[in-house]
Amino acid sequence: MVGSRLRTAGPRRRAAATHPVPAVPAPTRTAGRERDARLDFGRAAAIAAVVLIHVASPVTDGYRSRPLGGWLIAIGAQSLVRWCVPVFVMLSGALLLNPARPVPAGPFYRRRLRRIVIPLLAWSVFYIALQSATGTGSPELRSRTVSGTVTVLLAGRPSYHLYFLFLMLGLYLVTPFVAELTRTADRRLLGLAATVVLLLGCADSSISWWTTGAPLNGVSMFVPYLGYYLAGCYLYRHGWRAATSGWLLLLGVLVLAAGTAALTVPLVARYGVERGYYLFGYLSPTVMPAAVAVFALVLRRSGRPTVRTGRWAGWTRRMSDDAFGVFLVHPAITGGYRELVGVPTAAPAVAGYLIEGVVAVFAISVVITEALRRLPATRALVGE
Secondary structure, three states: OOOOOOOHHOOOOOOOOOOOOOOOOOOEOOOOOOOOHHHHHHHHHHHHHHHHHHHHHHHHHHOOOOOOHHHHHHHHHHOOOHHHHHHHHHHHHHHHHOOOOOOHHHHHHHHHHHHHHHHHHHHHHHHHHHHHHHOOHHHHOOOOOOHHHHHHHHHHOOOOOHHHHHHOOOHHHHHHHHHHHHHHOOOOHHHHHHHHHHHHHHHHHHHHHHOOOOOOOOOOHHHHHHHHHHHHHHHHHHHOOOOOOHHHHHHHHHHHHHHOOOOOOOHHHHHHHHHHHHHHOOOOOOOOHHHHHHHHHOOOOOOOOOOOOHHHHHHHHHHHHHHHHHHHHHHHHHHHHHHHHOOOOOOHHEEEEEEEEEHHHHHHHHHHHHHHHOOOOOOHHHHH
């Protein structure tokens, strides 16, 4: 979720160590809602990472048109946070496949589909209109034809980030059945299922890259991400059983990020930006283990779910609540920031561009999201 070519890399085929997290954590309540401070933190961190990716994307798209130093800084920044989209999927798996929270199909569909379908339709219209007016986006949208618009909708890409809503819509549709299957699965079976489906998704992504196969479409978008959905369920229910310290997990994430960056440089040099960003895909062999490790780290922030108090806890809860709206809004703000400031070339300027851009885009997106959430007429636009 990078320029028009790189941005589609993801959806293309993209406690102490000896004391694991309790099997089914006892929920706590705040203001009538079950909250887990760890998941709030994970969601807030993931949306900040998404904003960083999209702020950095004009620089990473500029290979050969900008000095190498600035491009390498953007590559390094992106490599550090490519786990963000998989972590969002695992967060959903942790919550929606929790055996302590039954998922009857009727009520689930009525509540969840309304929260995803209305934003999907509304923001698709908004971004299609915006791209048509500015002459940006995919060639199909730049053609300004009905067939072009239908094509991008069927492909699940009315905007470079909205594929994620098609992905989640597919996961929501199969959740009642998957939840019933995972409810009765023991630890070994659930872990095996998550591992096998993750590896199948990784293999599918790799084969598609090698054969330059057709990308996923709006209907199939969710299928390769089922492994992350199951992994989120497994880790939340059973914890990370391996005798691995949190520091070792963090080191593994950093090593995988460094490997992603180091290998991406020669790949882009050889294959160009169309295919060279293979390892940036969310199903790549470096991003996949890094994402699972990050989610395990999120759950290790505490041995059990808690509702914390204080300024920091209040901020993470607020950012968690605003995350969906920020995700929907921020590409429009990112585009405005890029046009207003311009994309720098020198390495120090690129670093400043990324830091200032993330802060500015995130802050403005939060303000807009809060405004939309407060108005009864617009709350549904951000999934309320």
